[in-house]
Amino acid sequence: xxxxxxxxxxxxxxxxxxxxxxxxxxxxxxxxxxxxxxxxxxxxxxxxxxxxxxxxxxxxxxxxxxxxxxxxxxxxxxxxxxxxxxxxxxxxxxxxxxxxxxxxxxxxxxxxxxxxxxxxxxxxxxxxxxxxxxxxxxxxxxxxxxxxxxxxxxxxxxxxxxxxxxxxxxxxxxxxxxxxxxxxxxxxxxxxxxxxxxxxxxxxxxxxxxxxxxxxxxxxxxxxxxxxxxxxxxxxxxxxxxxxxxxxxxxxxxxxxxxxxxxxxxxxxxxxxxxxxxxxxxxxxxxxxxxxxxxxxxxxxxxxxxxxxxxxxxxxxxxxxxxxxxxxxxxxxxxxxxxxxxxxxxxxxxxxxxxxxxxxxxxxxxxxxxxxxxxxxxxxxxxxxxxxxxxxxxxxxxxxxxxxxxxxxxxxxxxxxxxx
Amino acid sequence: xxxxxxxxxxxxxxxxxxxxxxxxxxxxxxxxxxxxxxxxxxxxxxxxxxxxxxxxxxxxxxxxxxxxxxxxxxxxxxxxxxxxxxxxxxxxxxxxxxxxxxxxxxxxxxxxxxxxxxxxxxxxxxxxxxxxxxxxxxxxxxxxxxxxxxxxxxxxxxxxxxxxxxxxxxxxxxxxxxxxxxxxxxxxxxxxxxxxxxxxxxxxxxxxxxxxxxxxxxxxxxxxxxxxxxxxxxxxxxxxxxxxxxxxxxxxxxxxxxxxxxxxxxxxxxxxxxxxxxxxxxxxxxxxxxxxxxxxxxxxxxxxxxxxxxxxxxxxxxxxxxxxxxxxxxxxxxxxxxxxxxxxxxxxxxxxxxxxxxxxxxxxxxxxxxxxxxxxxxxxxxxxxxxxxxxxxxxxxxxxxxxxxxxxxxxxxxxxxxxx
Numbered sequence: 048x049x050x051x052x053x054x055x056x057x058x059x060x061x062x063x064x065x066x067x068x069x070x071x072x073x074x075x076x077x078x079x080x081x082x083x084x085x086x087x088x089x090x091x092x093x094x095x096x097x098x099x100x101x102x103x104x105x106x107x108x109x110x111x112x113x114x115x116x117x118x119x120x121x122x123x124x125x126x127x128x129x130x131x132x133x134x135x136x137x138x139x140x141x142x143x144x145x146x147x148x149x150x151x152x153x154x155x156x157x158x159x160x161x162x163x164x165x166x167x168x169x170x171x172x173x174x175x176x177x178x179x180x181x182x183x184x185x186x187x188x189x190x191x192x193x194x195x196x197x198x199x200x201x202x203x204x205x206x207x208x209x210x211x212x213x214x215x216x217x218x219x220x221x222x223x224x225x226x227x228x229x230x231x232x233x234x235x236x237x238x239x240x241x242x243x244x245x246x247x248x249x250x251x252x253x254x255x256x257x258x259x260x261x262x263x264x265x266x267x268x269x270x271x272x273x274x275x276x277x278x279x280x281x282x283x284x285x286x287x288x289x290x291x292x293x294x295x296x297x298x299x300x301x302x303x304x305x306x307x308x309x310x311x312x313x314x315x316x317x318x319x320x321x322x323x324x325x326x327x328x329x330x331x332x333x334x335x336x337x338x339x340x341x342x343x344x345x346x347x348x349x350x351x352x353x354x355x356x357x358x359x360x361x362x363x364x365x366x367x368x369x370x371x372x373x374x375x376x377x378x379x380x381x382x383x384x385x386x387x388x389x390x391x392x393x394x395x396x397x398x399x400x401x402x403x404x405x406x407x408x409x410x411x412x413x414x415x416x417x418x419x420x421x422x423x424x425x426x427x428x429x430x431x432x433x434x435x436x437x438x439x440x441x442x443x444x445x446x447x448x449x450x451x452x453x454x455x456x457x458x459x460x461x462x463x464x465x466x467x
Numbered sequence: 468x469x470x471x472x473x474x475x476x477x478x479x480x481x482x483x484x485x486x487x488x489x490x491x492x493x494x495x496x497x498x499x500x501x502x503x504x505x506x507x508x509x510x511x512x513x514x515x516x517x518x519x520x521x522x523x524x525x526x527x528x529x530x531x532x533x534x535x536x537x538x539x540x541x542x543x544x545x546x547x548x549x550x551x552x553x554x555x556x557x558x559x560x561x562x563x564x565x566x567x568x569x570x571x572x573x574x575x576x577x578x579x580x581x582x583x584x585x586x587x588x589x590x591x592x593x594x595x596x597x598x599x600x601x602x603x604x605x606x607x608x609x610x611x612x613x614x615x616x617x618x619x620x621x622x623x624x625x626x627x628x629x630x631x632x633x634x635x636x637x638x639x640x641x642x643x644x645x646x647x648x649x650x651x652x653x654x655x656x657x658x659x660x661x662x663x664x665x666x667x668x669x670x671x672x673x674x675x676x677x678x679x680x681x682x683x684x685x686x687x688x689x690x691x692x693x694x695x696x697x698x699x700x701x702x703x704x705x706x707x708x709x710x711x712x713x714x715x716x717x718x719x720x721x722x723x724x725x726x727x728x729x730x731x732x733x734x735x736x737x738x739x740x741x742x743x744x745x746x747x748x749x750x751x752x753x754x755x756x757x758x759x760x761x762x763x764x765x766x767x768x769x770x771x772x773x774x775x776x777x778x779x780x781x782x783x784x785x786x787x788x789x790x791x792x793x794x795x796x797x798x799x800x801x802x803x804x805x806x807x808x809x810x811x812x813x814x815x816x817x818x819x820x821x822x823x824x825x826x827x828x829x830x831x832x833x834x835x836x837x838x839x840x841x842x843x844x845x846x847x848x849x850x851x852x853x854x855x856x857x858x859x860x861x862x863x864x865x866x867x868x869x870x871x872x873x874x875x876x877x878x879x880x881x882x883x884x885x886x887x
Contacts, residue, residue, distance in 0.1 A: 066608055066750050072794060076675070077607045079790025169605070175751035177605025184604075185589070185597025187497045188486055188771035255496070313757060316736050330486050331595035331759060331768035337733060338754035348751035351608035359790065364779055370499025374492060 049082045049358045052109035054131055055121035056087040056098060059145060059170070062347035063119060064098045074351065078358035082351075085115060088122075106131045110138060117354055120144040129153050136160050141361075143353040145170035145346055151244035155257050158366045165362040167353035172245040173198050173322040175345030176338040177352065182252045182326065183368040189328025191253040194292040195466065196324040197317050198245045200340045201228045201236040202268050202288040204320040206305070210276050210286055211318075216269070228320060228341075238267035239288060239303040246290035246303055249324075252368040253292060254299050254377045264302035264382045264440075271305060274392055275463060278420070278432050279307055285315040289466060298380035306466040307390050383441035388417070388467065390434045393450060393460035397429040404455045405431065412442040412449075428457065434465060469502045469778045472529035474551055475541035476507040476518060479565060479590070482767035483539060484518045494771065498778035502771075505535060508542075526551045530558060537774055540564040549573050556580045561781075563773040565590035565766055571664035575677050578786045585782040587773035592665040593618050593742040595765030596758040597772065602672045602746065603788040609748025611673040614712040615886065616744040617737050618665045620760045621648045621656040622688050622708040624740040626725070630696050630706055631738075636689070648740060648761075658687035659708060659723040666710030666723055669744075672788040673712060674719050674797045684722035684802045684860075691725060694812055695883060698840070698852050699727055705735040709886060718800035726886040727810055803861035808837070808887065810854045813870060813880035817849040824875045825851065832862040832869075848877065854885060 051067075053060045064084045067074065075081050086101045086109050096102070109115055110131070118135040120142060122128045128149045135142050136157070141164055144150070150157070150171055157166060169179045173196070182191075197203050201223055208219045220237070223229040235241050243265045250256045268288050279286050284307040293300045308315045313335050317323030322340030327333045339345035356363050395401045402421070409416060419433040435443075443462065450456050471487075473480045484504045487494065495501050506521045506529050516522070529535055530551070538555040540562060542548045548569045555562050556577070561584055564570070570577070570591050577586060589599045593616070602611075617623050621643055628639045640657070643649035655661050663685045670676045688708050699706050704727040713720045728735045733755050737743030742760030747753045759765035776783050815821045822841070829836060839853040855863075863882065870876050 062750075070608060070610055070750070073610055074608060076789050076791055076793040077785075079785075175748075176754055177601045180600055180605045181597045184776060185600045185772050186768065187775045188490060188494060188768045190490055190493055313736065316733065328595075328768060330482075330490070330764040332762075332765060334596055334756070334758035336754070336756055339752045342752075344750040345752060348606065348608045348748060352605055355607045356604060356784075359784055360780065363783065364776075365497075365499075369496050370779065371496055373496040 049078070049080055049117060049354070050115050051082060051084045051117045051119060051354060052112065052115040053084060053087040053100070053119045053121060054106050054109060055123065056089050056096060056102065057121065058343040059346045059350065060087060060119070060121045061097055062343035063350050064100060066344065066347050066351055074355060078355040080358055082354055082358060086112065110134050115140065117141045117143060117357055119350060120146055122146065125149055125152050132157060133160055136164050136166065139164060141165040141357045143167045143350055143357070145350055147171040147241070147244040147248060151247045151260055154248065154251055154367060161366055163362055165357045166366050167356065168248070169353050170346045170349035172248050173324060173338070174340040174342065175348045176322055176324065176336050176340065177349065178249070178324050178336050179252065181334070181336055182249060183364050186326060186328050186331060186334065187368070189330045190294065192294055192327040192329055194249050194253055194290070194324065194326050195314060196246065196249065196290040197287055197314060197322055198290050198324065198340060199236055199242040199288055200320040200322055201233070202242070203317065203322070204228055205237070206268060206271070206286050206288065207318045209271065210279065216271065237269055239265045242288060242290045243303045246292060246301060249290070250292045250299065250301055254294065255367070255369050255373050256299050256301070256377060256379055258301055258379050262379060264304065264385065266304040268305050270461060272461065274430060275461065278390065278392070283310050284308060285310050286463070287315065291466070294377065295380070297375065297377055298384070299377050300380045300385050302385060304464055306464050308466045383439070385440035386437055388435055388437050388465035389443050390432070390463045390465055391460055392430060392432050393456040394424065394458055395429055395431050395456055397423060397427050401455050404453065405450065408449050408453060409446050412446040414438045414442055414446055469498070469500055469537060469774070470535050471502060471504045471537045471539060471774060472532065472535040473504060473507040473520070473539045473541060474526050474529060475543065476509050476516060476522065477541065478763040479766045479770065480507060480539070480541045481517055482763035483770050484520060486764065486767050486771055494775060498775040500778055502774055502778060506532065530554050535560065537561045537563060537777055539770060540566055542566070545569055545572050552577060553580055556584050556586060559584060561585040561777045563587045563770055563777070565770055567591040567661070567664040567668060571667045571680055574668065574671055574787060581786055583782055585777045586786050587776065588668070589773050590766045590769035592668050593744060593758070594760040594762065595768045596742055596744065596756050596760065597769065598669070598744050598756050599672065601754070601756055602669060603784050606746060606748050606751060606754065609750045610714065612714055612747040612749055614669050614673055614710070614744065614746050615734060616662070616666065616669065616710040617707055617734060617742055618710050618744065618760060619656055619662040619708055620740040620742055621653070622662070623737065623742070624648055625657070626688060626691070626706050626708065627738045629691065630699065636691070657689055659685045662708060662710045663723045666712060666721060669710070670712045670719065670721055674714065675787070675789050675793050676719050676721070676797060676799055678721055678799050682799060684724065684805065686724040688725050690881060692881065694850060695881065698810065698812070703730050704728060705730050706883070707735065711886070714797065715800070717795065717797055718804070719797050720800045720805050722805060724884055726884050728886045803859070805860040806857055808855055808857050808885035809863050810852070810883045810885055811880055812850060812852050813876040814844065814878055815849055815851050815876055817843060817847050821875050824873065825870065828869050828873060829866050832866040834858045834862055834866055
């Protein structure tokens with residue numbers, strides 16, 4: 048019998064207990080032994096919960112209990128769970144976590160502390176999709192060329208509704224909050240930070256890159272306008288918030304932002320609250336992994352898969368996928384050096400000479416225009432929508448700033464990166 | 468250093484050697500030790516090959532070489548590779564195979580022979596997609612409700628071209644043969660047998676079902692007509708060849724056949740020569756795995772992932788996913804008891820009373836009609852296209868036979884199952 052203690056018995060923790068009971072037959076057959084949740088930690092002991100395990104408000108009660116083999120960390124936050132997980136590992140207990148923030152900040156320290164103790168985290172990225180498994184064990188023969196993930200269901204749900212049902216941002220945000228997809232303070236989701244945490248975990252497994260959230264480009268979906276959506280539809284693009292990792296020689300770009308992406312790409316077809324991750328390997332080509340990225344049962348499905356793995360093998364694969372560092376390892380590309388295509392939207396005066404001035408500013412920064420579309424809006428004003436060929440982030444940023452101060456555009460230009 | 472011997476150095480074997488060399492840096496970092504191909508077996512020693520390993524035409528040279536740790540079986544066929552793999556396992560060598568036919572017939576015997584020796588086969592289903600990994604390790608908390616796989620790229624390529632470019636079956640088959648997607652004798656692919664082998668492997672991992680190809684319903688794509696394609700487009704269906712496993716209570720339906728499937732399902736969007744497998748778990752909901760199902764490098768990517776796993780852990784998960792049998796295990800549903808919806812097409816005389824007669828024959832078998840469409844074709848004749856609500860395979864088969872002998876239809880009715 049494998050005894051499990053759960054630190055943080057909320058939605059996911061309750062699902063873990065329930066599934067271990069509901070699916071005991073198949074879980075025992077697959078694991079070889081029975082997996083039994085025996086105790087849980089909650090903040091508020093007086094709140095009624097739908098589990099039959101012994102509850103305490105002190106994690107030490109579980110950490111000091113030698114009969115508990117595996118600690119499931121579902122607390123949320125960073126430093127508190129770090130202390131709990133560290134202590135559990137030091138006591139020789141296997142650990143399973145669904146905590147992406149913890150890993151975004153402390154995955155390498157935890158790997159060192161874990162050593163030969165199993166430390167698993169399938170649920171931390173894309174909920175029920177076994178993407179850690181795929182990347183850490185399934186695609187290991189490959190140099191990973193890119194990862195492009197729809198790894199925040201809230202943003203994907205909102206963008207889907209904004210584009211396919213023309214619902215404005217504010218209204219759909221409120222709906223997402225009512226449905227429980229978005230928090231009261233939605234910044235963490237709509238600002239791209241949640242996706243960034245997950246991207247950093249994937250980038251460690253794919254590239255051995257140790258970066259922190261503050262090291263990488265993170266933008267959200269707050270600035271997508273009705274004009275941008277119209278442009279996207281006209282040119283057969285979807286708009287998605289992607290976590291992107293791309294290898295170029297010995298550098299890896301890591302970034303989270305919304306993109307225009309051709310509708311016929313498989314990942315552009317991932318709609319609603321679902322998650323999808325496209326991984327391109329140099330040998331396997333493109334693979335894509337799709338499923339529910341959140342929700343109690345889907346997340347618990349991943350947590351329990353990890354527990355079964357521990358029951359079967361003790362420690363499995365190396366925590367972050369590498370048994371030893373890559374020689375001449377990869378390093379993080381500077382934000383300035385990111386290279387992609389861009390869509391720009393700006394309001395200009397509808398008079399002669401304006402187009403030439405815009406084109407000159409872009410041309411001076413080596414930005415070459417691919418498509419341009421001018422649409423009249425108010426009297427004497429026009430919306431100028433254009434897309435570029437591949438150019439450098441630094442050049443685009445400088446050009447946007449020059450455009451803004453040049454007097455030819457009437458307000459700050461909008462920019463969305465194009466992914467194709 | 469882990470030494471590897473390859474029995475069958477064709478396209479995939481050559482890719483294995485090449486990738487172990489090309490990607491030695493990342494493979495060694497992930498595996499922890501160097502993986503080196505040292506010897507290979509070929510039928511014809513005089514044929515020039517693009518590998519630098521020592522070649523022999525006798526598998527025993529590798530099997531009796533104690534310095535070889537892992538045997539990679541890439542011979543094709545069933546009984547010959549069975550003998551080689553059995554001997555390798557008995558000698559204590561780990562084995563990796565890409566051979567779906569071998570596994571379709573002998574997976575349970577091989578599991579018993581392997582015991583504590585690693586025996587891996589990720590490449591046997593859907594080439595480069597780590598679906599064995601996902602099903603065996605990633606989704607273990609779930610009772611699997613269904614698996615629906617596009618697991619034959621040849622058929623998917625042909626159907627895509629037939630539907631989206633209106634190319635007739637015979638012409639696209641010839642093109643597929645020229646592109647190397649289909650064999651000179653294409654029966655194995657277009658008849659559904661290749662997909663059936665793969666489905667049986669997946670069904671073992673998901674359900675612990677030991678069935679053989681001859682036990683299950685296998686149909687191909689040979690009978691899809693232009694009229695069926697027109698109907699599919701009109702009602703917003705894709706046509707796909709699916710390997711389907713579905714659990715209903717304690718029975719599992721296993722079947723391979725073409726289906727009409729709504730265009731908005733994620734798996735309906737898997738086009739061209741690509742593979743995609745949708746797995747629905749009772750807790751995780753739908754997950755989908757997409758990628759290249761064939762090709763030397765994609766298949767070798769899966770083979771090498773298995774070798775890396777062996778280098779990391781020796782034996783990993785139980786070969787077919789179960790440490791012990793499921794109590795009150797599942798059994799294969801009879802072909803007659805399959806339940807689904809059906810599309811029927813028949814040519815009838817365009818005169819009064821015919822429709823009533825068709826409806827009566829169907830009604831007598833408890834087959835309830837959902838949509839019906841009558842289209843005039845030649846003079847005095849009409850095509851009758853109809854779809855049913857869910858009914859039993861046995862009833863449909865009997866109704867089709869009665870319709871054929873009733874005199875109201877002018878030739879044998881066509882049938883495609885509907886998957887929704």
